[in-house]
Amino acid sequence: MGWPYVGKTLSLYTQNPNTFFSKRQIRYGKIFKSHILGCPCVMISNLEIAKIILVTQSHLFKPTYPISKEMMIRPQAVFFHQGMVHNIEDIVLDLLTSWEDSNMINTLHEMKKYSYEVAMISVFGKETEVNEIEGLKHLYHCIEKGYNSMPLNLPGTPFKKAMKAWKLLNERLRKMIQKRREIGEYGGGLLGVFLGLTEKDLLSDSQIADNIVGVIFAAHDTTASVLTWLLKYLHDHPHLLDAVKIEQEEIRCERLVTKRGITWDDTRSMPVTARVIQETLRAASILSFLFREAVEDVEIEGYLMPCGWKVAPRANTYMPFGNGAHSCPGRELAKVEMLILVHHLTASFRWEVIGEDNGIEYVPFPVPKQGLPLKLHRIRAKYNAFSG
């Protein structure tokens, strides 16, 4: 179990989780145990058993996160998105314009800005007032700092600060919900969908607020980390970058001729870029294990998983968006987000990675060291005349 309470948290969250699991698999076998972020946890490093937990016997386990995260994020959302292509394109074009005067960017930082903006329009719709969204940003960042910490409710701990921010965020969201209900205009985004539910499926304000926070968290860091790796891999493999450029250039020319913004169909006609994204999801492996919690004592292959214990299954196979009933409902949105960014980036910019360091940092997702600083050169003037 490692140290009391702390267990092996530090090792798991500061190194490559694959190394963590592999080392212990050699020592203890495919199932072992530890304390992770204050919870007793069964650790699984095997495809068959991961499938039992996520798919075939999933009723014996409920979705969970470590306690700190669970106090702040309760992702129950079933989430679908269409028709956001133009909105996403506008965000990309603004982002690229903001890079014009800086010859260097921190990629992770910029990708976080991007995925945050996309998450915001996904949950609130395009019409939401900018100051409402800005007000949420600061609170969201406070939560972000504490949601992967030990759940110690002591003054000064990241957890305590994050809980305070979570309460404020929740209040703000409830006010937004009440305002939309009062004026009888549900507005766009996932929030609009929730508010428009019929009597039978109606969600309470607190269920809606939990879902909104959950979706923002699920959408933000994940997409930003994968995008950062995508730019690194494209830079490190010039032949792939060339193939992607050719594919995107064809679409760009067609758009110029037909004078139109990017469409959903365009994003379906990018097979090379789509495969580069798939390979990035595999190689970067940003979520190398998933959490569940045993809802009763469960025995698998002679191992007892006690009721209430967390279970951390690592499937050891390609499953970037999970599997089973709780697999990622945002996967298509995430892919479209990446495709549109690559389309405009390759059409307008060339980039160089600064420094030779190929190291990885865990934040806790694996990302290139120092967030991948890039030097940018604009090669073509902005061409957004047809977007929106």
Ligand code: HEM
């Ligand atoms: C490349 C980016 C992304 C990756 C790699 C990713 C990966 C995942 C994975 C592996 C899960 C399953 C977690 C589990 O089984 O415990 C998941 C769940 C989820 N994802 Fe994503 N995701 C991404 C982007 C997004 C986006 C953009 C959204 C929403 C806009 C989103 C919303 C969600 C939600 C709400 C869940 C919880 C589903 C449930 O518990 O039923 N994700 N994601």
